[in-house]
Amino acid sequence: MSIKTGTAKLAGKSSYWFLHNILKGGTSFPGKLAMKIDPDVLQSLAKDYEVIIVTGTNGKTMTTALITEALRKKYGEILTNPSGSNMQQGIVTAFLAHHPQRNGKKLAVLEVDEANVKYVTKLLHPTAFVLTNIFRDQMDRYGEIYTTYDKIVEGIKLAPDATIIANGDASIFSSVDLPNKKIFYGFKLPDDKPDNDLTAPVNTDGVLCPKCNHILHFHERIYANLGDFFCPNCGYHRPELSYTVNQIIEQTPNSLKFKMGKKDYTIGIGGTYNIYNALAAYSVAREFGLSDEEVAESFAENKRIFGRQELINYHNKEIDLILVKNPVGLDEVLHMLNTEKDDYSLITLLNANHADGIDTSWIWDADYEGLDKSKIKKVLVGGERWRDMGFRLEVAGFDPGLMTTVANNDEVIDSLSSLPTKKVYILSTYTAMLALRKTMAEKKIIKAGM
Incomplete structure (x- = not known):
């Protein structure tokens, strides 16, 4: 470790201690300070960690929290950025604040802003990318959904050995040919019939076929541009799903009960979109060796998170x-x-x-x-x-x-x-x-x- 990197770590850790013990806050300044001294300090901080990057428009924070709670069942302490401070300086702060366990696998589950995936991946070399969805968001910063996905793909291309765990109900995620191993998750409900031919409402964005620009149709549409899509013009369709939600049993603003495979799961939070977040977390947990019972226990224990x-x-x-x-x-x-x-x-x-x-x-x-x-x-x-x-x-x-x-x-x-x-x-x-x-x-x- 160079003197510059050592100084950056010391300055960042000291500022974090002061901010959190004296001023009771601060999620990005310690990282910003450390990066000012050594722009690549993250490479040194993360060198011993197996890293999972969670990105996409909606659901990053909740998905990250659910993955973290699940993996703790098997691996103990997990480094994460729970505040949603998901740009490079916030991620550096998360590493500065973490005190790793001495024994066992060092795992980091990081929420990463879509436009920052490339910069973070250069320094972290992640094991897996978890992709939630792409919707129109902050047009002044991201532009259209295709521009946003291009930013994510730029980062993924820097880690061809990483596994992609992506929402298969989002047509954009299976549209680019990448060498990475791919695992898709999505909804496969009882009324999802192969002969259904549905279209999205006229103001829905992201329903053009990524291959031929024809309007996509759906055998089943869950919400917005997500569902069992297919193109009647060129034949492009939803990829094969490895993990699925098979039934929504009950929804209230404060709870969800749903079936994945043969088991029922409950989380203490509302909204269909959070079932997707739970499914993404379930997919990661299963890929990392957790049983259905361990995932169900972690979901039941999940706490409400910041905002x-x-x-x-x-x-x-x-x-x-x-x-x-x-x-x-x-x-x-x-x-x-x-x-x-x-x-x-x-x-x-x-x-x-x-x-x-x-x-x-x-x-x-x-x-x-x-x-x-x-x-x-x-x-x-x-x-x-x-x-x-x-x-x-x-x-x-x-x-x-x-x-x-x-x-x-x-x-x-x-x-x-x-x-x-x-x-x-x-x-x-x-x-x-x-x-x-x-x-x-x-x-x-x-x-x-x-």
């Missing part, structure tokens, strides 16, 4: 904090809310900073019109772009008399106790969610950090 359906109890309210960042993810959250049996209050926080995507037009592509408004007894609208969100909800048919604007996070928190329902759902973009959690931590409602 992703994070459950907060305050003033006798059950508050569900949910990150939303693009129309497909938001649509699925709205569908999940329609499974709620009780009345609830809705809080929407919209920002448009770089980490959120500066273009807020995506809120018009989500189906607020389809949300069951009869159970919503109060709506608070906040964030830096509250005017945009308020107007969007009015157009969607929300009663303006039920809507109140909150100017800042102090007002959001002060308003919670007077809401007319026990259940509260907060739908928030990324930077608005971070700011709200910071204010909640300062008021001792939640713990600081992750």
Whole structure:
């Protein structure tokens, strides 16, 4: 190890200790500081680790958490980046913070931003890539879905020996010829019949055949552009699946019960999209030698995580904090809310900073019109772009008399106790969610950090 690398590690570890023991936070600065001294410090930090990279548009954080909990059943301590700080500096911080076990396999399960896969792969040489999905997201940063996938493929090409564990229901993931071993997972439900011929709604993106640009059809469509796809023009179709969800047994906003193979699985979180995340984690766990029973146990123990359906109890309210960042993810959250049996209050926080995507037009592509408004007894609208969100909800048919604007996070928190329902759902973009959690931590409602 060179003097430069040693200095970078020392500076990064020292700053991490100070930030977390004195200031109670900091997920990217230690990595940024270490990289300023040695841009390739990650190579040294990760040299003894077997690394799994999780990437894609939606579901990275939850999939990473589920994989990590499952692999702990067999391998003990796992290095990961639970805060969702998924760019290179955040990943370096995760390594700086980790104290590896002395014996046994050293495993790292890392959520990686799509545009950072190439830079991270150069230094980590991963064993596996887990690909969740590709949807339109932050157009100012990623462009169309094909551009996003190109960024991921650039990284994968640097690790031809790594296994690809990909969502087979996403047509884009089997479209590029790569030398890597490929394992696909997806839904194979009882009503998925070979003679079904379905098409997606007209505003669905990513339904052009990657081979001939004809409109894709589906034997079964799960949501958005995901399902048992086929092209009636050139014959391109869903690849053979190694791991499948065979039945959705029950869904509520706070729980999912579903069947994979011959076994039932339960996780304490809602949304069909989270079944895909669980299936991705199951696929990885099985490839790493875990039994169905070990996976089921880990799923049952899984805790709510930072900002992703994070459950907060305050003033006798059950508050569900949910990150939303693009129309497909938001649509699925709205569908999940329609499974709620009780009345609830809705809080929407919209920002448009770089980490959120500066273009807020995506809120018009989500189906607020389809949300069951009869159970919503109060709506608070906040964030830096509250005017945009308020107007969007009015157009969607929300009663303006039920809507109140909150100017800042102090007002959001002060308003919670007077809401007319026990259940509260907060739908928030990324930077608005971070700011709200910071204010909640300062008021001792939640713990600081992750």
